[in-house]
Amino acid sequence: MVELHEAPFLSLAGVSKRYERVQALQNADITLYPGHCHALVGENGAGKSTLIKIIGGMVRPDAGSMTVEGRDVELSSPAEALKLGISVVPQELIFVPNLSVAENILLGDFTSKASFVDFRRTAGRARELLGRLGVDVDVTAPLGSLSPAVQQLAMIARGLAKDAKLLILDEPTAALSDQEAEHLFTVLDDLRESGMALVYVSHRMAELRRLAQDVTVLRDGERVASWMGEGVPDDERLIEAMVGRSITRFFSADRKRTPSQRERLRVTGLSRRGVLNDVSFSVAEGEILAITGLMGAGRTEVLRCLVGADQANAMEVAVDGEVVGIRNPAQAKQAGIALVPEERKTQGLVGGMTVTDNISLPHLKRWSKVALLLDRKRRPAVAQVATQVGLRPTTYDTPVQALSGGNQQKAVIGKAVLGNPRIILLDEPTRGIDVAVKHEIYALIGRLADEGCAVVVVSSDMLEVLGIADRILVLRAGEVVGCIDGDGATESDILRLSMPDLSSHKAAGVGASSTKGTE
Amino acid sequence: MVTSETAVQTALPRVGGNSNPDSPTGRRWARLRLLRASGMLPALVLVIIVGHLVSPAFLTAQNFETVLKITSVVGLISVGQTLIILSGAGGIDLSVGSVVAASGVCGALFAGYGMGGFVAGSLVAGAYFGLVNGLGVTRGRLQPFIVTLATMTIARGVAFYLSGGTPLVVNLPGLSHIGSASLWFIPIPVAVFLLVVVLAHVYLRYTVWGRELYAIGGTEEAAYLSGIPVGRRRLYLYVVSGLLAGLAAVLLTSFTASADANAANGYELNAIAAVVVGGTALSGGVGSVIGTTIGVLIIAFTGNILNLANVDPFMQFIINGLIVLAAVSLEARGKGGAGGLLKRLTGLGAMYAAIIVGALVMFFLLRPQ
Known part of the structure; x- marks a missing residue:
């Protein structure tokens, strides 16, 4: 197929990177050739974005070496990477909303005369770059006022503007229509044929198949397989490399009892303008309900409305058959509903406070007398919960910011549990947590259900959803599109429900391991 | 204040017949921003009309000359303040008032070398303090509030x-x-201030570094990823702010022919108030020096009118504070979706109610001696 004996543009060897307690990359390597498109695949958290950030100069590795065009280099900023001809289009839409489309595309790269911006030529270049991608918009409009698709295409155009030798694209088609994506692929083909090296990250197998010659698979921060010059292998081999373990082994959440028939939580007609439309569901005592769907389907919003953090336009909530009004988090707490939020560092914990203080924060009134906090009553109560969620006594007086992500998450859960909630809502409870602690958290969720809590888990991790849920509620564009029994459900069941159009190339949009259902 | 988009739009005739004529959203945005940007201009006009009604002495060349001359000092440091606040990341320069005093004294020590010695001494001293601020904030990564x-x-x-x-x-x-x-007919201090305003405006709207400054303040990550040296640019801005304080010291000293360590006390707060009244967001990335100039003028003219109307000078502090509150209230927007704006407005209403109650207590119960 493609010749491999030419010199690589870039190679990374033995690269490792550790964030706190999570090993994001472990002795990983990758080699990128000019004129090749290199697919980078792996589950969420496999280390793809860390690898990209290292190549793009945004993150410094703890160990390892990098060679660009035969010379050893050490990058300490994106500016240095750009100088070497490395251009990264990040997954997030990072742009300046108040600046024009043209200014965003050519940021750091304006056409200028005597340091004055030549607006006419800058706009002309931007228009040309967008034109290559098949976009025709007013480039003088503020980028923030345009659609996400245009914003994403502008991000890609910014990547192209750098005249790079290596272009890295991280999930570039998330907000694009099929037609726009096809246009992009044609441009990428042209660039590749002209000798540019490309790295393409996507969960969508059809896209990778369409574009890539080389493939590298990452799992838990390590390179576990690569295929050079032969394109993307068949699903079986690829998924085996990515997952490397079976679903049953991963989730041995030993549940003691089956959910009762008593309905604990009933939500009827939950709507929030532009986000959620008439969402209804119920959860029984001792049941674990997983809510899943694609990004932007409204998963997190359901939970936020339920605790009154966001205001629903319409919603009826009944707890144990009794209708309760929830307009703010205090009322939710009153009704026995606790939320473990998505962002533990910003929404769940106060970083500088100790574990004990964090866990007891919402409940301090309980141990106070005339405005004085009675620590001798508080500490045993907190300690009991902390043990329950698996925190070691040595951590009780440690500021939470010094703990690992897993222990922080346990503290957030402990904080919710201390209120003896009848209903506990968990938003992405294991994101960014290493595998061993994930197990503990699954076991903990199982115990909570066994004790009679109604548990709602929002997760984008397919394996997690399938592994712990009694029932799975699938959302698409803010609406409930199905509710399936957790027992015997498969990824393709969920995918079929969440995808707007399965036949298109965009089919594999959720988990990395979701491809089985799409081909 | 003139928005960047209108400026760009006039500079950029749309080429090609197939070019999408202004998307409706784009147009709406541009209009909205123009409205917000020049929002304080009607307020300034209103202040001037009120001034005219209050006193025939207000709308005279001599009065304007006096007011503008004194205002040029605060005006200069407000320009520097605008640049720093625009650059985002909590940027603020609380030191400028004191730096004006220190620069004036330093300049005075070199007055023996003549005019050149005095001016150079002032400017170098101002820039020096700016450099210290900038190094602390950018290299030392300290909080701008604390450093300054x-x-x-x-x-x-x-x-x-x-x-x-x-x-x-x-x-x-x-x-x-x-x-x-x-x-010609413009007092030199006023001319200096206007020149600086024009230069800063041109810098922000038309130069590469100026446009990149909006990116740094708006979405620092985007600027950084585009290879813009964010830290170094911020460092320069602090030096410029210090330099403008040095220039302000030259003007201030020229009024009294003496450099006083007590001078310019609290000017930094007046400057911040002017920036805020002028529509610059404290979060960075949005605003302009034209807006700030309007803010400076509103505050200056209001004080002047109160003087002419023989209002107790101490009342001026109270009224200046109310102007700032009113200006930021106009920017209030809803948050958190359904009913957010209403909630916000009721909240603001409660604040003003509390202020009115306080005013009644002050006027009728505590009455000044």
């Missing part, structure tokens, strides 16, 4: 120490000329 709070005290101390606590007489014919002469 510390240099505020330090600069004031330097001014007192070097002057021995008594005003230093600066007896330079050239200097008093600056304070008293006019260029």
Whole structure:
């Protein structure tokens, strides 16, 4: 197929990177050739974005070496990477909303005369770059006022503007229509044929198949397989490399009892303008309900409305058959509903406070007398919960910011549990947590259900959803599109429900391991 | 304030017949921003009309000359403040008032070398304090609020120490000329202020670094990823702010022919108030020096009108504060979706109700002696 004996543009060897307690990359390597498109695949958290950030100069590795065009280099900023001809289009839409489309595309790269911006030529270049991608918009409009698709295409155009030798694209088609994506692929083909090296990250197998010659698979921060010059292998081999373990082994959440028939939580007609439309569901005592769907389907919003953090336009909530009004988090707490939020560092914990203080924060009134906090009553109560969620006594007086992500998450859960909630809502409870602690958290969720809590888990991790849920509620564009029994459900069941159009190339949009259902 | 988009749009005739004529959303945005940007201009006009009604002495060349001359000092440091606040990441310069005093004293020490010595001494001293601020904020990664709070005290101390606590007489014919002469019909201090405003405006709207400054303040990550040296640019801005404080010191000294360690006390807060009234967001990335200039003028003219109307000078503090509150209230927007705006407005209503109650208590119960 493609010749491999030419010199690589870039190679990374033995690269490792550790964030706190999570090993994001472990002795990983990758080699990128000019004129090749290199697919980078792996589950969420496999280390793809860390690898990209290292190549793009945004993150410094703890160990390892990098060679660009035969010379050893050490990058300490994106500016240095750009100088070497490395251009990264990040997954997030990072742009300046108040600046024009043209200014965003050519940021750091304006056409200028005597340091004055030549607006006419800058706009002309931007228009040309967008034109290559098949976009025709007013480039003088503020980028923030345009659609996400245009914003994403502008991000890609910014990547192209750098005249790079290596272009890295991280999930570039998330907000694009099929037609726009096809246009992009044609441009990428042209660039590749002209000798540019490309790295393409996507969960969508059809896209990778369409574009890539080389493939590298990452799992838990390590390179576990690569295929050079032969394109993307068949699903079986690829998924085996990515997952490397079976679903049953991963989730041995030993549940003691089956959910009762008593309905604990009933939500009827939950709507929030532009986000959620008439969402209804119920959860029984001792049941674990997983809510899943694609990004932007409204998963997190359901939970936020339920605790009154966001205001629903319409919603009826009944707890144990009794209708309760929830307009703010205090009322939710009153009704026995606790939320473990998505962002533990910003929404769940106060970083500088100790574990004990964090866990007891919402409940301090309980141990106070005339405005004085009675620590001798508080500490045993907190300690009991902390043990329950698996925190070691040595951590009780440690500021939470010094703990690992897993222990922080346990503290957030402990904080919710201390209120003896009848209903506990968990938003992405294991994101960014290493595998061993994930197990503990699954076991903990199982115990909570066994004790009679109604548990709602929002997760984008397919394996997690399938592994712990009694029932799975699938959302698409803010609406409930199905509710399936957790027992015997498969990824393709969920995918079929969440995808707007399965036949298109965009089919594999959720988990990395979701491809089985799409081909 | 003139928005960047209108400026760009006039500079960019749309080429190609197939070019999408202004998307409706784009147009709506541009209009909205124009409205917000020039929002305080009607307020300024209103202030001037009120002034005219209050006193026939208000709308006279002589009155304007006096007011603008005094205002040019705060005006200069407000321009520097605007640049720093625009650059985002909590940027603020609390030290400028003290730096004006310190620069004036430093300049006075070099007055023996003539006009050149005085001006150079002032500017170098101002830039020096700016450099200290900038290094602390960018290289040292300290909070701008804290760093500039510390240099505020330090600069004031330097001014007192070097002057021995008594005003230093600066007896330079050239200097008093600056304070008293006019260029055509514009007093020189006012001309200096206007020149700086124009330069800063052109810088922000039309130069590469200016446009990139909006990116740094708007979405720092985007600027950084585009290879813009974010830290270094911020460092320069602090130096510019210090330099403008040095220039302000030259003007201030020219009025009285003496450099006083007590001078420019609290000017930094007036500058921040002017920036806020002028529509610049404290979060960075949105705003303009034209807006700030309007803010400076609104505050200056209001004070002037109150003087002309024989209002108790102490009342001016109260009224200045109310102007700032009113200006930021106009920017209020809803948050958190359904009913957010209403909630916000009721909240603001509660604040004003509390203010009115306080005013009634003050006027009728506590009555001044």
